[in-house]
Amino acid sequence: MYLYERNFSDVPAPQATSLVDDLKKHIEENGSSEVESRVEEQRQSLGRTVVVIAENHSSDARSAEMARRLMKNDVYRFIASEYFLNAGAFRLEIRDFLRGLRNSLGKLLCPYLNLLKDLRSKPRFVLFVGSRTNPLDVRDQRIARHFMEEFADRKLKRTAPGVLVCGISHGSRVARDGQKKPTRRWLEDAGFKILGACLMTDDFDRARLNLDKVQVRTDRVWPIGEKQTDSNKIHLLDLVSTNSEATVVPTAGSPFERVTDENRNGESSTLSMAQRYELVILAKSMIRCG
Secondary structure, eight states: OOOOOOOOTTSOOOOOOOHHHHHHHHHHHHOBSOHHHHHHHHHHHTTOOEEEEEEOGGGHHHHHHHHHHHTTSTTOOEEEEEEEESSSHHHHHHHHHHTTSOSOOOTTTGGGHHHHHHHHHSOOEEEEEEOOOSSHHHHHHHHHHHHHHHHHHTTOOTTOOEEEEEEHHHHOSSOOTTOSOOHHHHHHHTTOOEEEEEEEESOBOHHHHHHHOOOOBTTEEEETTSOOOSSSOEEGGGGOOSOOSEEEEEOTTSGGGGEEOOOOTTSOOOOOHHHHOSEEEEESOOOOOO
16 A cells, blocks of 8 residues: 655646735625615615715715615605705705795705605605714714604604715714714614615715815725725726616625725725625616706
């Protein structure tokens, strides 16, 4: 009987798939263009009531359109938005529009024109939760407080389903670096059950464009724990293979646990997208202002 050792040095090692490949595969296998129905399925299966659309503010027209589409489902009883300021001229502007006293909206509210047109024929509660107060932590708390006050004014129960549109810093379930507690956590601590959906588009970051004159797409993410550079930056919209306007994909147990959307300006982050949101909505193209 002869014993021998096999030499494995010339046997190719199995190649690990890249993070980009893993993300693309997850989106292809688990993504859905039926965004409205998939969001509702997730809301019910997870036992949530409020759907938070967490947006980059460069994507405001698309988040308003997504909220409009969700609101076509009669189960949703209210729409709230960070753009619906709690006091001042914007509140009066929306009220006059809903009453038919005006037929156009100013620049800030223009993205909500089609949604508010829908509400003329099918009224729902409009919650004015926006605040101009700074810094960020104070505004987080103020938006949450306005939300709860508007809820109470309309005698809504905590179990009433609805939609809240706010910035990504407010809509995350985990505070980012330097942030105490996002709006979502304030609401959850008050008893609201929330489903978070991060809306990502290939729009340009208007703040960076205005300040640095540089076009930076807002759908960028980076590997967790790595220094953020142009070489390891990933554009999520480039991984969507369908021509659908929008694709929704769950984050739990997925490669989204290995990427972050927290921009650390060349540093690294350990805060994953899966920690921050239950869903990611990748919107290639959607109706703009009506």
